[in-house]
Amino acid sequence: MNKSIKALIVFLCFMCVLIIIMSCKDDKPETSETLAISEIKEEPIKPKTILSQEFKDYWYAGEAEITSYKLEQARYGEMRDGSAVLVFVTEDFLPDAQVKADNYSESNIPVLKLNATKNFNTGIYPYSIMQSTFYPVANNEHAIKVSASIQEWCGQVYTQLNNRNDFEVMSHSYFQDEADQNFSIEKTWTENELWTKLRIDPKSLPTGELSLVPSLEFTRLRHKTIKAYNAFANLDGGVYTITYPELNRTLKISFDPEFPHEISGWEETTVNGYGGSAKTLTTKATKLESIKSAYWSKNNNADEGLRETLKLQ
Secondary structure (H helix, E strand, O other): OHHHHHHHHHHHHHHHHHHHHHOOOOOOOOOHHHHHHHHHHOOOOOOOOOHHHHHHHHOOOOOEEEEEEEEOOOOOOOEEEEEEEEEEEEEEOOOOOOOEEOOOOOOOOOEEEHHHEEEEEOOOOEEEEEEEEEEEEOOOOOOEEEEEEEEEOOOEEEEEEEEEEOOEEEEEOOOOOEEEEEEEEEOOOEHHHHHHHHHHHHHHHOOOEEEEEHHHHHHHHHHOOOOOEEEEEEEEEEEEEEOOOOOOEEEEEEEOOOOOOOEEEEEEEEEEEEEOOEEEEEEEEEEEEEEEOOHOOOOOOOHHHHHHHOOOO
């Protein structure tokens, strides 16, 4: 066999092997899904807020800040008189269990906690509302946890949002359509966390168009789906305004631009009531008094005078 024939045979064998390899190759084109996976990028870590000595002296003195408000609450198409209290306090938080830490550990997350309460009557029966927000003082991530409970004579509801891979939501209600739910939503701004973010650094508040989960109080009272809605936020001096076009709702928080940025009041305008009684009304809260106190140790009858100081009697 001459050299040219041998060369031809080698070439033909090579081509056969190449054809077999190519036929076995997965020629499935890249889809939008595979492209999206390849383009996923982790959200950049935002820098921590550098806490001033003034901040540390105020918030780490072993006391909470307690502020009382005169409340004019819209409910069922009418205005109701009541009271509101904002309790801000720092504490250590467990990152995994997402509850208050009993003991110090370097792995604990320092948070500024807000317990916000409302009490008012609707005719013969009372309403009691409480929302809790646990927000890292580092001011570079979303609230670790938000919860809300509402009690009235018809029943009670409880909702909890945990910041894990997504926002994990657990909700319990005596209403049939809501009942017991467990679901997740994509991470974004929450209205609840903005109240605490404001106390750390008002200039860090998000402005312009944004995706925002309304307060858990609002979604439960109005029976709205807990999810992010399109919103627009504006910061003008000591007033932070959030507008939700889809919900026909506007929230204005008034505060002192100077540290410690005390909240002097707020207004919430939205459609209230159902059917023929529905109308646009504005809930208002006006500051009464503010004190610093280790309230958890003020549980004797003799301490009731502090409620008089806060004008809550």
